[in-house]
Amino acid sequence: MRSLNLDYACDFAVETARKAGEILMSNYNHVKIIDSSHSSDLTDLKTLADVDSDNLIRDAIARNFPDHNIISEEEKAKEVESEYTWVVDPLDGTIPYTYMTSDHFSVSIGLCRGKKPILGVIYAPLRNELYAALEGDGATLNGTPIKTSTLTEMSKAIIGAEYGHEKRTNTLDFHRKILIPEGVRYVLTLGCATLPLAFVASGKIHAYYSSHLEPWDLSAAAVINKEAGSKVTTLDGKVWELGDESILCANPTLHKNLMEFFKK
Structure with missing residues (x-):
């Protein structure tokens, strides 16, 4: 080769x-x-x-x-x-x-x-x-x-999310948690995964999560975010790689805060 x-x-x-x-x-x-x-x-x-x-x-x-x-x-x-x-x-x-x-x-x-x-x-x-x-x-x-936003406060964060085609109701558990008064400022669902992920990389929004997406939704966005300063993992906290269905993406501090919040 x-x-x-x-x-x-x-x-x-x-x-x-x-x-x-x-x-x-x-x-x-x-x-x-x-x-x-x-x-x-x-x-x-x-x-x-x-x-x-x-x-x-x-x-x-x-x-x-x-x-x-x-x-x-x-x-x-x-x-x-x-x-x-x-x-x-x-x-x-x-x-x-x-x-x-x-x-x-x-x-x-x-x-x-x-x-x-x-x-x-x-x-x-x-x-x-x-x-x-x-x-x-x-x-x-x-x-x-471009660089990821440095915002660390969940209460001020605008977060992207997507349901995906399959297992769509899996995302509801995360939505229920994050939409309580102690959660984030707003959750955007745009019918498109790649662009809100790109928005995280460019600092337009602050984080992105989904419980079930496809490789073509995530692969390009994962490296763009990593190179912009985001921490890119699965919802279990494992470094994202090809084949993983879930994703959580944000600057390292906000990522840590979100992970801890989701585990409550």
């Missing part, structure tokens, strides 16, 4: 995410929904833009990194026994995208070495925001370095 130039891989991910974003915007305002009545997941919504964006990204990875694994939301995983795995969400936030309820949708492309996220790109085309990080190089928003 040839050695991997991570700077090249990051440039590739940025360029590919922008091209996928062009597909999303070319379909925006006249979205074609694909029938998913055959799916066992009745919360699933798929559009032609999901499929076209996924095809573009997977084809680009296959051409440029033919010996790498690929996991994406829309197709079966490509497994070639590589230590490197690309993790792709061609359109996160399909509901706000389809129904035009907000600009909270994005393309997410992550790269893991083994189970460790080492590269992440999240592109929100309608917001013109591109978040990127490479292990050891810090995190950026549109090329400008």
